[in-house]
Amino acid sequence: MADLTAPSLMESSRAVLRVLAASGPITRPRLGAILDLSKPTMSAAVSELSAAGLVSAHGSHKGATGRTATIYGLGPAAGYVMGIDVGAAQVRAVAHSLDDRPLAAVEQPIPRPSSATIDDIGAVIEAVAAATVLAVGDRHRTLRGVAVAVPRIVSTHRLGQNRRKGPEAVLARLRARIAAPILLENNVNCAAIAEHHYGAARNHDVFAYVQVGVRIGLGIIVNGRLLRGVNGAAGEIGRLPFPWSPAEVPTREGLEQYLGSAALIQRCAGDWPAGDGPPPASAKELFVRAEAGSEPAARWVARHAADIGRLVAACVGVLDPGLIVLGGGVGQNPLMLREVRRVAGDLTWRTEIAVSSLGANGTVLGAMRLAADYGLGLILGEATHPAVVLPPLAAPGENAAAE
Numbered sequence: 001m002a003d004l005t006a007p008s009l010m011e012s013s014r015a016v017l018r019v020l021a022a023s024g025p026i027t028r029p030r031l032g033a034i035l036d037l038s039k040p041t042m043s044a045a046v047s048e049l050s051a052a053g054l055v056s057a058h059g060s061h062k063g064a065t066g067r068t069a070t071i072y073g074l075g076p077a078a079g080y081v082m083g084i085d086v087g088a089a090q091v092r093a094v095a096h097s098l099d100d101r102p103l104a105a106v107e108q109p110i111p112r113p114s115s116a117t118i119d120d121i122g123a124v125i126e127a128v129a130a131a132t133v134l135a136v137g138d139r140h141r142t143l144r145g146v147a148v149a150v151p152r153i154v155s156t157h158r159l160g161q162n163r164r165k166g167p168e169a170v171l172a173r174l175r176a177r178i179a180a181p182i183l184l185e186n187n188v189n190c191a192a193i194a195e196h197h198y199g200a201a202r203n204h205d206v207f208a209y210v211q212v213g214v215r216i217g218l219g220i221i222v223n224g225r226l227l228r229g230v231n232g233a234a235g236e237i238g239r240l241p242f243p244w245s246p247a248e249v250p251t252r253e254g255l256e257q258y259l260g261s262a263a264l265i266q267r268c269a270g271d272w273p274a275g276d277g278p279p280p281a282s283a284k285e286l287f288v289r290a291e292a293g294s295e296p297a298a299r300w301v302a303r304h305a306a307d308i309g310r311l312v313a314a315c316v317g318v319l320d321p322g323l324i325v326l327g328g329g330v331g332q333n334p335l336m337l338r339e340v341r342r343v344a345g346d347l348t349w350r351t352e353i354a355v356s357s358l359g360a361n362g363t364v365l366g367a368m369r370l371a372a373d374y375g376l377g378l379i380l381g382e383a384t385h386p387a388v389v390l391p392p393l394a395a396p397g398e399n400a401a402a403e
Helices: 011-023 028-035 039-051 118-136 172-177 187-198 254-259 261-270 283-291 295-319 334-347 359-380
Strands: 055-062 068-074 080-086 090-097 102-109 143-150 182-186 207-212 216-222 323-327 352-355 388-390
Touching: 011 028, 011 039, 011 055, 011 068, 011 359, 028 039, 028 068, 039 055, 080 118, 080 187, 080 359, 090 118, 090 359, 102 118, 118 143, 118 172, 143 187, 143 359, 182 187, 182 359, 187 207, 187 216, 187 323, 187 359, 207 295, 216 254, 216 295, 254 261, 254 295, 261 283, 261 295, 283 295, 283 334, 295 323, 295 334, 323 334, 334 352
Parallel strands: 080 143, 143 182, 207 323, 323 352
Antiparallel strands: 055 068, 080 090, 090 102, 182 388, 207 216
């Protein structure tokens, strides 16, 4: 495995690397203009980075005056990163270069997900990572980091408490095969990061991402950074006391159970008109039938949207985020949006509410973005990130594709 850090770089070299990672290949004059560097300083920076393999020429560009300028981009030693989304029924992975060029995407189902063991899930994660490394091939020789999105609270306080059941157990096989640091982050937080970089919140440095599906969750971005909380549990809105009633006592995670898709379908089945055929068996079927014109289905979608609108109003009242992005298998359905907006607008002040445009890819893209920021930070000697980082167990020279 190549060294994940770089030799001590001049500040001008680090500045050049940051711009190339953010913008991709660019002409040398344009690079100098962005950074306001003199020609000698630019030459010294490019020479230092080229010698380290971190920057290389990517062709040339002929300007309007007829002069030719060299285009520079990240070199092969800059490497790449991987994001992995461990879902309930499948594992997804994507690999991008540090300047955000897609290199590979792999997905594999988890066999018998309802009864899968930790070792079963770990084997699928390892296989998906191996296939991703193989798909990248020799184009980029250094894997700078892997970020794994998991459906649980990620906290240094909890790490290692139960090595047989926790993230360390699930990722043991991956750590033994990949000689790169592994970052752990909550899946909803990763989805929020993806919205900030690629989705509906690209121009917003303060917003909240509300996931509604099998479970509910909240990802919070403040001043362009993820808010994790002391225990890594910021955004666990499923823990809000529910219901508030003179006759009922709130139960732990009662709100999450009530707003989850399983409970929605259960309520729907209990009140479905006999003359409209069998009730929907899933949230997906409910929305399909509502879109096809079923009045009972449309009524239940509106009821659920009203419940989500109340939840959104609570998030607005606490966070004042300016923008709420709805995601998840249920939340991102456009049929929800009008009623969510109406109910939230009745209960709180005006706030923009949008639907995610990233679909099922949001979480894995957010995980990849985490790994990219961390990997670049390693090269620059300034890697800082609030997510949990597991050091590799694999010996140098090994990787997930080797066997």
